Amino acid sequence: MPAMNNELEPQVPLEAPEQELPLSYARTLSWLSLLFILLTNLALSSFISNSARETLLLKQKEFARLLVDNLNNQIFRRFALPTILARGRIALRQPTQYEHLSRVVTSVIQGLPVARLRIYDFSYLVAFSTAIEDVGRAGLANPRLDEILHGGEPISEIIASFPAWQAPFRLPLKPGTFVLRVLAPLRGEPLPGHDDVPIMGALELTQDITEDYERVLAFQGIIVVLCLLSSIILFALLLVLIHRSERVLAERLHKNRLLEKELHSNERLASMGRVVASIAHEIRNPLGIIRSSAELLQRRASASDTGTSRLLGAIYDESVRLSQTVNDFLDYARPRKPRQDMVDLNHVLDQVLAFLEPEFLRLSIEIVRDTGSSSCVSRGDKDLLYRAFYNILVNGQQSMNGPGTITISASHVEQQGDQDRLPFVELRFTDSGPGFDSSILEHIMDPFFTTKDQGTGLGLPIVQSIISSHGGSIILENAPEGGALVRVLLPEIVEGNTGRNDG
Ligand SMILES: Nc1ncnc2c1ncn2[C@@H]1O[C@H](COP(=O)(O)OP(=O)(O)O)[C@@H](O)[C@H]1O
Numbered sequence: 001m002p003a004m005n006n007e008l009e010p011q012v013p014l015e016a017p018e019q020e021l022p023l024s025y026a027r028t029l030s031w032l033s034l035l036f037i038l039l040t041n042l043a044l045s046s047f048i049s050n051s052a053r054e055t056l057l058l059k060q061k062e063f064a065r066l067l068v069d070n071l072n073n074q075i076f077r078r079f080a081l082p083t084i085l086a087r088g089r090i091a092l093r094q095p096t097q098y099e100h101l102s103r104v105v106t107s108v109i110q111g112l113p114v115a116r117l118r119i120y121d122f123s124y125l126v127a128f129s130t131a132i133e134d135v136g137r138a139g140l141a142n143p144r145l146d147e148i149l150h151g152g153e154p155i156s157e158i159i160a161s162f163p164a165w166q167a168p169f170r171l172p173l174k175p176g177t178f179v180l181r182v183l184a185p186l187r188g189e190p191l192p193g194h195d196d197v198p199i200m201g202a203l204e205l206t207q208d209i210t211e212d213y214e215r216v217l218a219f220q221g222i223i224v225v226l227c228l229l230s231s232i233i234l235f236a237l238l239l240v241l242i243h244r245s246e247r248v249l250a251e252r253l254h255k256n257r258l259l260e261k262e263l264h265s266n267e268r269l270a271s272m273g274r275v276v277a278s279i280a281h282e283i284r285n286p287l288g289i290i291r292s293s294a295e296l297l298q299r300r301a302s303a304s305d306t307g308t309s310r311l312l313g314a315i316y317d318e319s320v321r322l323s324q325t326v327n328d329f330l331d332y333a334r335p336r337k338p339r340q341d342m343v344d345l346n347h348v349l350d351q352v353l354a355f356l357e358p359e360f361l362r363l364s365i366e367i368v369r370d371t372g373s374s375s376c377v378s379r380g381d382k383d384l385l386y387r388a389f390y391n392i393l394v395n396g397q398q399s400m401n402g403p404g405t406i407t408i409s410a411s412h413v414e415q416q417g418d419q420d421r422l423p424f425v426e427l428r429f430t431d432s433g434p435g436f437d438s439s440i441l442e443h444i445m446d447p448f449f450t451t452k453d454q455g456t457g458l459g460l461p462i463v464q465s466i467i468s469s470h471g472g473s474i475i476l477e478n479a480p481e482g483g484a485l486v487r488v489l490l491p492e493i494v495e496g497n498t499g500r501n502d503g
């Protein structure tokens with residue numbers, strides 16, 4: 001007998017610690033990606049809107065420069081030159097000259113978005129202005145006026161009432177919030193024989209660009225909102241995706257853990273089974289000796305010694321029952337590989353019924369047989385099939401607990417195989433007992449499940465193992481007319497087809 005090893009000792013469950021889901025890093029990743037998408041989108045939108053603003057300002061500045069050039073030209077040709085020719089010098093203090101210049105300027109800037117125009121003289125005073133109250137005032141110009149009066153490059157500047165970043169929060173903007181001011185030298189034309197262009201003063205043009213600025217702001221707003229929206233939608237999609245995959249993963253993990261557990265307990269059961277089977281095997285022989293010795297002693301005991309004979313009878317009966325249990329157990333724990341003979345199922349049934357007949361007669365159990373005259377041939381092991389039918393019939397007899405009827409019928413059916421439909425024999429065993437208790441139906445096939453005091457709970461598991469080793473199946477039901485119905489399906493060999501159901 002093999003030494004008992006520590007296979008039977010309780011083992012530490014292998015249950016994995018509740019670990020974090022592998023996808024939880026994806027959550028962090030999705031938040032990071034939201035941040036990334038948001039930042040990129042914001043950077044992109046500020047780049048787009050800034051370049052839109054720059055373009056607008058550039059266009060405005062170009063336009064203002066052109067206007068200044070044009071004004072310069074018109075003032076020189078239509079005012080400065082005629083005045084010098086007619087009067088010898090320019091003196092804007094004289095109302096006629098001032099009005100003349102005013103007419104020229106008005107005709108040029110009429111209809112154009114010009115808020116104000118000033119001309120400064122060399123003493124930095126306002127010599128001319130479209131706002132008459134400025135005339136004669138000092139200190140109104142850009143500090144670099146001197147540079148301009150000495151031929152410096154024109155200066156364009158944007159003057160805002162408040163920092164530009166506050167603009168989006170102060171909408172709508174008041175007119176004049178953002179103005180563009182261009183300061184340029186007011187030039188004459190070079191005298192014949194001279195290269196250098198005389199400078200007559202400085203021209204300052206002021207344009208209100210608040211409305212354009214507001215339009216750019218609106219554009220900026222739209223871009224930012226669109227970017228935010230697209231980020232949020234992207235992020236939501238990402239979250240949904242992660243959530244779904246997390247759920248699927250969690251389900252799989254759960255299933256895997258269950259399977260792992262089941263596998264583990266199966267392994268333990270199997271190793272336990274192996275040990276118990278070897279013990280049972282060792283018990284079988286001494287048990288046989290006890291049984292035959294008891295039988296022998298009973299025969300030898302004198303008829304007068306009823307006490308001894310009764311005790312020996314009990315020893316005999318119990319050892320018969322015990323060896324039946326040991327045999328059942330060994331049949332279940334170490335199933336034999338079925339032989340592959342041609343077996344006539346009707347013939348096997350005949351043999352089982354012949355064996356059970358005396359007992360059934362004693363209990364007034366009637367057998368109604370409707371297995372037809374045609375042969376039901378299967379390939380397999382007639383001893384094992386005998387065992388299976390015997391177990392089913394004995395279960396029926398035990399369930400009726402007295403007189404009753406067991407009906408056995410056979411029919412030919414077809415079942416879907418791997419490729420095409422295959423012929424099967426269906427044997428139906430119906431008894432007139434109480435039928436299967438529906439509350440225990442799902443456990444009936446479990447090994448060692450029994451509702452009987454003297455039962456081993458191995459009858460049906462052995463039947464199932466035999467039938468499935470023959471490529472068949474067993475179905476437990478309750479018959480419509482009452483009583484248990486056991487359906488056994490076995491592959492059938494029809495004439496001309498003998499090589500199908502090996503295994
Ligand atoms: N024909 C039947 N009618 C009602 N119940 C049955 C029938 N056959 C089996 N059972 C139920 O199934 C259980 C398991 O049967 P089985 O595996 O043969 O073990 P055992 O006969 O040793 O109890 C029985 O204890 C019984 O409760």
Ligand SMILES: [Mg+2]
Nearest residue numbers: 391395459460
């Ligand atoms: Mg049984």
